[in-house]
Amino acid sequence: MAAPMRIRQPRNFRDRKDVLNELSDAELIKRYRLDRAGIMLVTDLVRERITNQTERSRAVTPEMKVLVTLRYLATGKMQLYSGDDLGPSQQTGSRVITETLFALSRNEILSQYFKFPVTLENCHTKAVDFQQIAGFPGVIGTIDGTHVRITAPKEFEAEYVNRKRYHSINVQVVFDATYRILDIVARWPGSVHDARILRESSLNQVVFGRGMVPDGYHLLGDSGYPCKKWLLTPYLRPQPGPQSDYNRAHKKTRNVVERGIGQLKRRFHVLHGEIRVTPTAKVCQIIKVCAMLHNICKDRNIRIPAPEDIDEPAEDIEEDYDNAPQAVQQPPLPPVAPRPREGLLYRDEFVNLHFDNDE
Incomplete structure (x- = not known):
């Protein structure tokens, strides 16, 4: 007797909040440290590097990847972006943060913003x-x-x-x-x-x-x-x-x-x-x-x-001198x-x- 065919369950995706259009510049700065134009500037710096090649499974957009990364840098906590209804799971968030940081830390990007005076x-x-x-x-x-x-x-x-x-x-x-x-x-x-x-x-x-x-x-x-x-x-x-x-x-x-x-x-x-x-x-x-x-x-x-x-x-640094190496x-x-x-x-x-x- 043939085994019953397994029915593939549809995947459920969380709704993603359009924070760039729903929040004021003051609210964006409070959460992400940049205003809307600044967030778009950072996104454009790395857009080609962090754009997914497919829209399959609701691929995370470059703007969303930058927002998740900025939220982590602003707070020091991986899980806080979920409170903003940005959408990605913590596992996906960790991956996109790694990807975005790698793109932003390239020398050709950093050299645009660190200019030592020589003239x-x-x-x-x-x-x-x-x-x-x-x-x-x-x-x-x-x-x-x-x-x-x-x-x-x-x-x-x-x-x-x-x-x-x-x-x-x-x-x-x-x-x-x-x-x-x-x-x-x-x-x-x-x-x-x-x-x-x-x-x-x-x-x-x-x-x-x-x-x-x-x-x-x-x-x-x-x-x-x-x-x-x-x-x-x-x-x-x-x-x-x-x-x-x-x-x-x-x-x-x-x-x-x-x-x-x-x-x-x-x-x-x-x-x-x-x-x-x-x-x-x-x-x-x-x-x-x-x-x-x-x-x-x-x-x-x-x-x-x-x-x-x-x-x-993020928590303040507390130096544990008794247990420190x-x-x-x-x-x-x-x-x-x-x-x-x-x-x-x-x-x-x-x-x-x-x-x-x-x-």
């Missing part, structure tokens, strides 16, 4: 903006490192334990005076020192190392960085007078990078808590895409939503052939020229 005109513009803060001349950017917390990776786990004893990526970032990101390096484990990240970066080896930036223009960094002709650091024990004046102006001006990092992490809460994705290469994609989107928000004058308007932020004992950084006095002497000349009011 005399651009350097002058950046320097004028910075000088209005505390009178510090010749500054085109402020540099610092920030740690983004991650889950313990399966490979080289100990290398990702930072000095605060949690797993992280140590991210090097440079801001201009308008809190726009000029350069970002997101690939180093949390145990790696800021000075080494700088030494291995294209800023040191190419941009400044090959003289692409005109003389007389600088970055400002904290005392964890080596003092160079193009990177001015504070005096550890300043003398009263010009050195103390220099340190005060330096600190006030360099605060831009600290406030900029705060803005970036408040805008995209995925960076504020622990990023629970693997591998670490995907975490680095998330960091770079958030930085790019931050610059798009700056270009469009989109403010960060007020805390009371932000939906379900033991940090790796890092060997001291090798001297830079040898410890250069050139940068220190240049700083003294700079201070005498610009901060000695008796002359």
Whole structure:
């Protein structure tokens, strides 16, 4: 006797909310950090890469993929987009987030939004903006490192334990005076020192190392960085007078990078808590895409939503020192052939020229 024919059940699809047309720009910014035009701009950047080749099974549109990704970056939680009735299941959402992040993190996309000043005109513009803060001349950017917390990776786990004893990526970032990101390096484990990240970066080896930036223009960094002709650091024990004046102006001006990092992490809460994705290469994609989107928000004058308007932020980082893994004992950084006095002497000349009011 022949087996009864199996009747294929029709698939049920959730209705998808047309948020781009139903929500105001203010509501879109609250949920996705971009207005409608900004969301469409981001979608157009990657439309060809993330468009499905078939409409079978109600393929997710490029706009929907970008919305799901933006919602995840804004909140740090994979499941929250379902509360917006966007439609895709969590499994589908995870897949489209991975696909969209990969498309957005390509160098040809990122390079459109991270432009370090190298022409005399651009350097002058950046320097004028910075000088209005505390009178510090010749500054085109402020540099610092920030740690983004991650889950313990399966490979080289100990290398990702930072000095605060949690797993992280140590991210090097440079801001201009308008809190726009000029350069970002997101690939180093949390145990790696800021000075080494700088030494291995294209800023040191190419941009400044090959003289692409005109003389007389600088970055400002904290005392964890080596003092160079193009990177001015504070005096550890300043003398009263010009050195103390220099340190005060330096600190006030360099605060831009600290406030900029705060803005970036408040805008995209995925960076504020622990990023629970693997591998670490995907975490680095998330960091770079958030930085790019931050610059798009700056270009469009989109403010960060007020805390009371932000939906379900990611959890704050709570450092469990009792259960945290033991940090790796890092060997001291090798001297830079040898410890250069050139940068220190240049700083003294700079201070005498610009901060000695008796002359």
